[in-house]
Amino acid sequence: MTAAWRSVLPHLGYDLPPDLTPSQAAGPVSTGLPLELVRQSVSLREWWDIPEEVVAQYRKYRPTPLWRATAFEREVDARVPVYVKYEGGNISGSHKLNTALAQAFYYKRAGITEVVTGTGAGQWGTALAAACAAFGLRCTVFMVGGSLRDKPYRGSLMRLLGATVHASPSGLTSLTEGGNSLALAIGEAVEYARGGEGRAFCIGSGENYSILHQSVIGLEAIEQLDALGAEVDTVVGSVGAGSNFGGIALPFHARHRAGEAEAVRLLAVESSATPKLTRGVYAYDHTDATGSGPMEAMYSIGSSFSIPASHSAGLRFHGAAKLLSAMRHHGSVDAVAVGQREALDAGRRFAVSELVVPAPESGHALAGAARAARESTRGVLVCVSGHGLLDLSAYDQLLAGQVRDLAADEAALAAATAGLRLVEADLTGVK
Amino acid sequence: MTAAWRSVLPHLGYDLPPDLTPSQAAGPVSTGLPLELVRQSVSLREWWDIPEEVVAQYRKYRPTPLWRATAFEREVDARVPVYVKYEGGNISGSHKLNTALAQAFYYKRAGITEVVTGTGAGQWGTALAAACAAFGLRCTVFMVGGSLRDKPYRGSLMRLLGATVHASPSGLTSLTEGGNSLALAIGEAVEYARGGEGRAFCIGSGENYSILHQSVIGLEAIEQLDALGAEVDTVVGSVGAGSNFGGIALPFHARHRAGEAEAVRLLAVESSATPKLTRGVYAYDHTDATGSGPMEAMYSIGSSFSIPASHSAGLRFHGAAKLLSAMRHHGSVDAVAVGQREALDAGRRFAVSELVVPAPESGHALAGAARAARESTRGVLVCVSGHGLLDLSAYDQLLAGQVRDLAADEAALAAATAGLRLVEADLTGVK
Structure with missing residues (x-):
């Protein structure tokens, strides 16, 4: 099992735009944050030993399974191998x-x-x-x-x-x-x-330290693919704020930037109901709707955007993590938005073929993987971040034909992002 | 991964009492049973190659995890190591x-x-x-x-x-x-x-062929214990009809009888609400309440016994599999009955310490393992046959102090077993 987390920060080649502290003395994120988590958020150190006590807990469910999903490949007419990294097998049911x-x-x-x-x-x-x-x-x-x-x-x-x-x-x-x-x-x-x-x-999720901790996913996947003698040119994950996507994808980026391997396409799959990476702006915004925390530079559809109820509660977030957003801004991350009907249907196909019920959130990643598998030439790796055993009512509604896609309204997007200060306008030197 | 199932039938040293066919031409069990399943039920062949197509499916979730549950050991004051074999990680949520x-x-x-x-x-x-x-x-x-x-x-x-x-x-x-x-x-x-x-x-469950198929559990566990350099003297499982218990325990019995290893204690844990192995009779009885099938020789509390509703629906069966019953009759299987409160509390302790929510059925096995860990001198292996994620209301009621034990009533037991033909009385030559 992986003994250290790997940070992508030293491999970016640029600094992340600094947070803008609001007038209040302390925002939610900084309340009593342990020093080590602060260091993990800002340091350019690459490898971080996982504390022994945490390793002992990881051993209860890690390494998590990685397998080639041949039955799912047939189900979606994939032209290349699709490998699945499954994070839903622990008691919490997800990568969290x-x-x-x-x-x-x-x-x-x-x-x-x-x-x-x-x-x-x-x-x-x-x-x-x-x-x-x-x-x-x-x-x-x-x-x-x-x-x-x-x-x-x-x-x-x-x-x-x-x-x-x-x-x-x-x-x-x-x-x-x-x-x-x-x-x-x-x-x-x-x-x-x-x-x-x-x-x-x-x-x-969303903080640099949580994305660092999630690097165990991608680091393990790299070892497991190597053990299988398998190669991929595309890595796919769903994005709420970005911690499972960052977890599986960023170790591939770090590996490439360190000269250890070729570049792979990092494909973030978001919900069409919250399309920050495909239709949002790269701007300073609040991470919550109360406005009490610092403003962070992120792709956002606006913290005031009214997000509809959906079957993928974990994707109902208006912004992407600042690390992921910066990488998107610099062209290192691709993104695609998927409707919940396509996502749930991909989840259903995966359940029937691979005998694992994915969370609706993970259905988005699987839909993205199915698309990517028609464009990739070597192979696709997808993170299934959680199980859907407590979300079966969503699949009931899919089978009953009652699920409709929720695409964000253009005028509402424009209104919610109108007042945001774009990162380019405020901090041109950072780009 | 195990490539063959192992049958215990050639190692028994005695025949199982034959089924008694009722007047009806065909019972439920024999309706269109494929020939291979018939052969697996009666043959004295020891090893059965698992068909390639079945192996391909097993690979989606097997080998299942086996680990030393050190946190659970502390939780229950175990004096010896407790190893857990977990069968709840697949889509069906159990060994089935x-x-x-x-x-x-x-x-x-x-x-x-x-x-x-x-x-x-x-x-x-x-x-x-x-x-x-x-x-x-x-x-x-x-x-x-x-x-x-x-x-x-x-x-x-x-x-x-x-x-x-x-x-x-x-x-x-x-x-x-x-x-x-x-x-x-x-x-x-x-x-x-x-x-x-x-x-x-x-x-x-309950048929010889289903117990044969479940032998993958015990065969894998033996290999995994060997890989850890671990030894156990007790193997524990919960008993509804007996397929998960048979699956984990009988490969240990076969191994011993084949001269490959010392004997271990096989401990079956049943519900005190359906105490067939500890308070039932070894008799001919129907496997269902309709009486349309053949009568089988089994430990039973009577197919007419009215079983109360409980949190362990999987254990609500009046009899034990005929194979398991014969082994109990010949002294190869120990048994203990556990109340559902003790079982759910063992399940809760396991969830908190090992971060896996066991099914209430498996809580019985864990309660039995906790008891056995105070009697064993070398180590205990327990099968956690399923997860409890769809049974969380049982744990809600435990935390609310609303779970009461259900011990079978003595007079009701006597009445339900009064008309049964004891195996000893009918077939003395078999014993």
């Missing part, structure tokens, strides 16, 4: 556990006794609950109330792992406005974390 | 897929185009649906109506895999009496299978 374990370890070492977070569909909350069980930390999760009612098993799983789960709005904080939104749940978590001794707020 | 794939292959080769089955909680139906998707067979499942309503995701998963799912009673057959029972669902499946060209009824 890779960074949750690392973060729980660093928070515990920093003297924190209780971590607090907000979660939408619950994958991140479940991963953090599992990580806290592993490291003996208390865990408090504010989950979007509507999601918790629609998917009660997510709450059950977090509670089974010892976490305290509050439906948001919870009545425990000053925040009550904002309805059923992740922004509200996160806002509540931030306020709750500030209100108690030994508490820290903790966030699941 | 091991035999479903083999059966689907043999039925297809025998010219069958549609397999039909009855399922209670849905694990077997899901496994068969997945196997039919893999081999291009039509699959029709009659599922106990109440279970289907309580656990709709089981139905969703089967449908996603292409199966047709009917809530039983379905109105499609002459059978309408019998309420929400597995016996009724099976009865409907048998009648429906008889009514169409190319259809066959198919059954999930």
Whole structure:
């Protein structure tokens, strides 16, 4: 198993645009962040030894499987081999556990006794609950109330792992406005974390350190492909903020930039309902809807953009991680947007052929992989970031013909991005 | 990966008591059974090459993980190492897929185009649906109506895999009496299978051939323990009819009888609500409540015993497989009964420590393993036969203090077994 994470930062050849701190003294992300996570976010160090205690936890589910999906290839008329890296086999059901374990370890070492977070569909909350069980930390999760009612098993799983789960709005904080939104749940978590001794707020994806932790996915995949004597020219992943895509794709970029291998195409697959990489702007924007955190340089459809409900809650984010955004801006990352019907149908085809039910989010990656497999000449690697066993109602609706695609409205996009300060306009020297 | 199944039949040193055919011409089990499955049930051949097509499917999820559960050991104060063999990582969520794939292959080769089955909680139906998707067979499942309503995701998963799912009673057959029972669902499946060209009824566990197919579990475990340099003196599994227990345990018995290794203790863990191995009689009984099939020699609490609803639907069976029963009768298998509260608590401890949610059925095995780990001197191997992600409501109720143990009533047991013909009385020469 991989003993170190690999950072792509030293291989970029440029600096990431700095965050713009708002007037408030501290945003959610910087609340009590352990020093090691800060270092992992900014340092140009390439290799980071994975702490022994985290390795011991990784061993419970890593290395994760990689296989050639020959039955899926036939199902989608692929002209080249398609290899699948599957991250859904752990208790949290997704890749999120890779960074949750690392973060729980660093928070515990920093003297924190209780971590607090907000979660939408619950994958991140479940991963953090599992990580806290592993490291003996208390865990408090504010989950979007509507999601918790629609998917009660997510709450059950977090509670089974010892976490305290509050439906948001919870009545425990000053925040009550904002309805059923992740922004509200996160806002509540931030306020709750500030209100108690030994508490820290903790966030699941989009940050450089979480993408670093996810590099285990791509590093393992490279070793596994080598062991099979297999070659790929395209690496595909779905993008919510970018942590599973960054995890599988960026080690390939680092390897190439270090002169160890040829370049491969990195293909990010986003939802057509939140098309930041294909139809957004590269601008300074808030990472949440409350506007309390720093502004980051990212591809965005605007933090005020009203995102419709969909079957892929994990992709319902208005921006892409700043690292991924910069790489997109510099031409190192390709992107394509996929509708949820195509995504769920790709997920169904994968389930029937490979006997694994993918999460709807991962269905997007599979749809992208099916497209890429008609363009690639050597082979495609795709990350299936999670299982869909708690999302089966989405497939029910697909089979019943009730799923419709949700393409973002042009006028709404224009309105939501109108006030953003473009990165080119503000920081031309950075580009 | 294991290339052959290993039969324990040549190592028993005695014959199994023959089935007693009832007046009806054909029982459910013998309806269109492919010749190879008949041979696997009666032959004294030891090794059976796994068909190449089945191996190709096994490779999608096998070998399954085996690991030393050090965190669980601490959780239960184990004095010896506890090794876990985990069969819940495949799409069906349990070990049932091991035999479903083999059966689907043999039925297809025998010219069958549609397999039909009855399922209670849905694990077997899901496994068969997945196997039919893999081999291009039509699959029709009659599922106990109440279970289907309580656990709709089981139905969703089967449908996603292409199966047709009917809530039983379905109105499609002459059978309408019998309420929400597995016996009724099976009865409907048998009648429906008889009514169409190319259809066959198919059954999930308890038969010698399904236990043979499950031997991949134990054969793999032996190799994996050897690779770790680990030794165990006790092998533990939960018992519904006996296929996962037989799968993990019997290869150890065969190995010992073949002079390849020392004997180990084989510990079957049953539910205290259906205590056939610890409080039943060794007698001739029906395998279902309709009484249409042959009578088999088995440990039974009586096919007329009214089994209460519980959180471990997979253990709600009145008898043990005839092979397992004979071995129990001859002293080769130990047994213990565990209440569902102890079982769910063991499951919870395992989830928190090892980051895998076990099925409530597997919680029984873990409770038995925790007990055995205080008696063993060298080490314990336990089979966790399935995941509990679709059974989280059971854990909710455990955390809420609402789970009570269900011990079978003495008078009810006596009444349900009163009319059975004991094996000793009828066939004294067999013993």
